Amino acid sequence: MNRTTTKTSTRRTDPSGNGQQSESPFQLEAPRRKVEIPQLLVAVFLVAVSALTAVVLFSQAAAREPVLAVAQSVERGQTITSGDLIVVYVASDDPINSLSPDAATGLVGLTAVADLEPGTLVTSAHFVSRSLLDAGEGVVGMALAPGEYPTLLLSPGDRVDVVFVTRTVSDEGFTDTGGVVTSAEVFDVAELGGQGDRFISLRLPAQDAAKVARVVAAGGVRLVLVSGDDQ
Numbered sequence: 001m002n003r004t005t006t007k008t009s010t011r012r013t014d015p016s017g018n019g020q021q022s023e024s025p026f027q028l029e030a031p032r033r034k035v036e037i038p039q040l041l042v043a044v045f046l047v048a049v050s051a052l053t054a055v056v057l058f059s060q061a062a063a064r065e066p067v068l069a070v071a072q073s074v075e076r077g078q079t080i081t082s083g084d085l086i087v088v089y090v091a092s093d094d095p096i097n098s099l100s101p102d103a104a105t106g107l108v109g110l111t112a113v114a115d116l117e118p119g120t121l122v123t124s125a126h127f128v129s130r131s132l133l134d135a136g137e138g139v140v141g142m143a144l145a146p147g148e149y150p151t152l153l154l155s156p157g158d159r160v161d162v163v164f165v166t167r168t169v170s171d172e173g174f175t176d177t178g179g180v181v182t183s184a185e186v187f188d189v190a191e192l193g194g195q196g197d198r199f200i201s202l203r204l205p206a207q208d209a210a211k212v213a214r215v216v217a218a219g220g221v222r223l224v225l226v227s228g229d230d231q
Contacts, residue, residue, distance in 0.1 A: 064089040067098035067121055074116040080107050097123045113156045125155045138209030139187050139201050142216045146196040150225040158186040161224040164215045181208045
């Protein structure tokens, strides 16, 4: 039995012809790749921003300067050793008081005038060159309002004269009388509230400390900042 194989041909009818069909084979064309311009611009922008960010971060890191800080807890009255100090880096434009690593040698052997926590940036005001109290010395404290002490920048180590302020009543009115204790050393300064009040401690000879304490209790004092050369 013969089998007839029928082949199907795809023909296309030419509508303008005489009705005869003509063969027109299909042609496959490779798809054209479209370039997305906006996406390309976004990619270029992100690369540029990343590069700029890296430059800024590097510049900030390069602008940091080494300063001295406390490596471990330091108690008031403790003698400083080289192991108590470390070098940290801070931004060079930060408005802070600090000491360069070159000052470390001069700090070793000094005495801390306050408790210092690890990481505290140290300044020369944190230390004195001798023990807190020598034989025959005393410390007296007083709470003073603005105007009773000379400056908000008063700090340990400064020298002040203590002026006694005592007011007596006479026919002419109030008269200020008193005395002066010269060249007392500021031992400590602490803020009292937010109105500018300060608690200021002075180190001076024991007999003068007792005199100042009596005047503070009875009337009041004024502190006058003086040069350390006037001692």
